Amino acid sequence: MLTTxxxxxxxxxxxxDSLMPRTTRHNxxxxxxxxxxxxxxxxxxxxxxxxLETTLDMRPGSIYAAFGSKDQLFQEALSxxxxxxxxxxxxxxWAHDSALDGLAAYLRQLGGLRERELPSRACMLVKSLLExxxxxxxxxxxxxxxxxxxxxxxxxxxxxxxxxxxxxxDQDPVRLGGRLQAEVMGLRSYAQRDIESDALKALAEDxxxxxxxxxxxxxxxxx
Amino acid sequence: MLTTxxxxxxxxxxxxDSLMPRTTRHNxxxxxxxxxxxxxxxxxxxxxxxxLETTLDMRPGSIYAAFGSKDQLFQEALSxxxxxxxxxxxxxxWAHDSALDGLAAYLRQLGGLRERELPSRACMLVKSLLExxxxxxxxxxxxxxxxxxxxxxxxxxxxxxxxxxxxxxDQDPVRLGGRLQAEVMGLRSYAQRDIESDALKALAEDxxxxxxxxxxxxxxxxx
DNA sequence: GATATTTTTGAGCGATCGCTCAAAAAAAGG
DNA sequence: CCTTTTTTTGAGCGATCGCTCAAAAATATC
Numbered sequence: 001m002l003t004t005x006x007x008x009x010x011x012x013x014x015x016x017d018s019l020m021p022r023t024t025r026h027n028x029x030x031x032x033x034x035x036x037x038x039x040x041x042x043x044x045x046x047x048x049x050x051x052l053e054t055t056l057d058m059r060p061g062s063i064y065a066a067f068g069s070k071d072q073l074f075q076e077a078l079s080x081x082x083x084x085x086x087x088x089x090x091x092x093x094w095a096h097d098s099a100l101d102g103l104a105a106y107l108r109q110l111g112g113l114r115e116r117e118l119p120s121r122a123c124m125l126v127k128s129l130l131e132x133x134x135x136x137x138x139x140x141x142x143x144x145x146x147x148x149x150x151x152x153x154x155x156x157x158x159x160x161x162x163x164x165x166x167x168x169x170d171q172d173p174v175r176l177g178g179r180l181q182a183e184v185m186g187l188r189s190y191a192q193r194d195i196e197s198d199a200l201k202a203l204a205e206d207x208x209x210x211x212x213x214x215x216x217x218x219x220x221x222x223x
Numbered sequence: 224m225l226t227t228x229x230x231x232x233x234x235x236x237x238x239x240d241s242l243m244p245r246t247t248r249h250n251x252x253x254x255x256x257x258x259x260x261x262x263x264x265x266x267x268x269x270x271x272x273x274x275l276e277t278t279l280d281m282r283p284g285s286i287y288a289a290f291g292s293k294d295q296l297f298q299e300a301l302s303x304x305x306x307x308x309x310x311x312x313x314x315x316x317w318a319h320d321s322a323l324d325g326l327a328a329y330l331r332q333l334g335g336l337r338e339r340e341l342p343s344r345a346c347m348l349v350k351s352l353l354e355x356x357x358x359x360x361x362x363x364x365x366x367x368x369x370x371x372x373x374x375x376x377x378x379x380x381x382x383x384x385x386x387x388x389x390x391x392x393d394q395d396p397v398r399l400g401g402r403l404q405a406e407v408m409g410l411r412s413y414a415q416r417d418i419e420s421d422a423l424k425a426l427a428e429d430x431x432x433x434x435x436x437x438x439x440x441x442x443x444x445x446x
Numbered sequence: 447g448a449t450a451t452t453t454t455t456g457a458g459c460g461a462t463c464g465c466t467c468a469a470a471a472a473a474a475g476g
Numbered sequence: 477c478c479t480t481t482t483t484t485t486g487a488g489c490g491a492t493c494g495c496t497c498a499a500a501a502a503t504a505t506c
Contacts, residue, residue, distance in 0.1 A: 042356055045268035049464055059485050122353050129415055130350045133265055144417050178422060179429050186409025192352055194367050199401060206402050272494055282455050463492065
C-alpha cells in the first residue's frame with residue numbers, strides 16, 4: 001500500500017459541493033421540532049440530554065455535531081417557536097380588514113387554548129423568561145428579544161388602527177401594545193392553571209371586547 | 224423525627240415543658256426565609272442542595288432533618304411566599320374605603336416593581352406554575368391552589384364593590400376576579416422583561432384605570 | 447459531673463448531569 | 477471495486493445531583 005506524503009494537487013475548494021447537503025439519517029428540521037416540543041413542555045432545566053437522545057433518536061455525538069450544545073439547541077428551538085407564533089399571529093391579523101378586529105380575533109382564539117393539544121398552554125418565551133437565570137443569560141435575552149418582536153407587531157397594528165381612524169388620535173400605540181402583550185402573557189399563563197375551559201373562553205372574550213372598545217365612537221368600558 | 228410534630232415557634236407561656244423546643248443553632252423560620260429567597264430567584268430546578276447548604280449555612284443532614292426533602296422545603300417556601308403576598312395585598316386593600324380603589328392601588332403599587340429589591344419581579348407562584356412538571360405535581364398543585372386563594376380575594380372585593388353599589392349589578396365578580404388575576408400575572412411577568420421602569424409604571428397605571436372605570440356611572444373605556 | 451436525648455456534621459452513596467472522542471458506519475467520488 | 481469524506485455511534489469522562497447515616501457535638505435532665 002503506497003501512500004503519498006504530500007497532496008498531489010492543491011485543491012481549491014468546491015463551493016457547490018460544500019453547499020450540497022449530503023443525505024443524512026436525521027433531518028435537522030425534524031429533530032429541531034422534536035426538541036422544541038420537549039423544551040416547550042418541560043422547560044430548559046428539566047429537559048435532560050437523555051430525554052433529547054430518546055425523543056430525537058440520536059446519540060449524544062450526533063446531537064452535538066448538529067446543534068453544538070444543549071444551550072444552543074434550546075436557543076434554536078426558541079427561535080423556531082417564535083417564528084411559528086409570529087406566523088400564526090400574522091395569519092389571524094391578515095384575515096381581518098380592521099386592525100382592532102384582528103387583534104380581538106387573536107385574543108378570542110387564545111380562549112380555545114385548553115382544547116388544543118400543545119406541549120404547554122403557556123408561552124414558551126414567557127416560560128423561558130421566568131425560568132432562566134444568569135447562567136443561561138444568552139437564551140433569556142433571546143426570549144426577551146423575541147417577545148419584543150411580538151410586541152412590535154401589536155404596536156404596529158395599533159398604529160395602523162390609529163392611522164385609519166379606528167383609534168382615537170390621543171391613544172398611544174406603544175402603550176396599548178405593551179398592555180396587550182402583558183394581557184396575552186397573563187392569559188396564557190392563566191391557561192396553564194387548573195381551570196375550566198369556559199372560564200378561559202370568558203377571559204379571552206373579555207379581553208377581546210376591551211380591545212374592540214377602543215374603537216373611536218365606541219361607548220367603551222369593560223363590559 | 225418527633226420534632227417535626229412539634230411547633231416550631233414558641234407559644235407564649237410555658238405550660239408544657241415537653242413541647243418546648245430545645246434551642247437549636249438554626250432558626251427554622253430564618254432558614255425558610257433564606258430558602259424562599261433562593262427558590263424565588265432561581266426556581267426549583269436551578270436551585271441545588273449545594274446552593275441551599277451555602278445560603279442556609281447548614282449541612283445536608285440538618286436540612287433534611289428540618290425540612291424532609293428539597294421538594295417539601297420548596298412547598299413550605301411556596302406557602303410562606305403566598306402568606307406574605309396575601310398579607311401585603313390585604314394591607315393595601317384595607318387602606319381604602321372603596322373596594323375598587325383598593326384594587327386599583329394594588330395595581331399601581333405593582334408599577335414600582337422595578338425599584339424594589341426582590342429576588343424576582345415575577346410572582347413565585349406563576350414561576351412555579353410554569354416551571355414544574357408532573358414529577359413535581361404536588362408543588363405545582365400547591366402553587367395553583369395558592370393562586371386560587373389570591374383570586375378569591377379579588378372576587379370577594381369585586382363582590383363587595385357590587386354590594387355597595389360601586390359596581391353595576393350586571394357585572395360578574397367571578398369574571399372580573401379572574402381577569403384581574405390574569406392581568407396581575409401578566410404585569411408581573413412583563414416586569415421580568417428588560418424594560419424601562421417608566422414603561423412598567425405606565426402599564427400598571429393603565430390597568431388601574433381600567434379597574435376604576437368599572438365604577439357605576441363612570442364613562443368607562445381604556446383611557 | 448454523669449447520663450440521656452437531640453441536633454449537627456460531613457464523608458460519601460448511587461444516580462444522573464452535560465459532554466467528548468476514537469472508532470465504526472455510511473455516503474460520495476473515482 | 478477502492479478511497480475519501482462525512483455522519484453516527486456509544487462507552488465513558490469528570491462533575492454534580494439529591495440524599496443517607498454513623499459518628500460527633502450540643503443541650504437538657506438528673
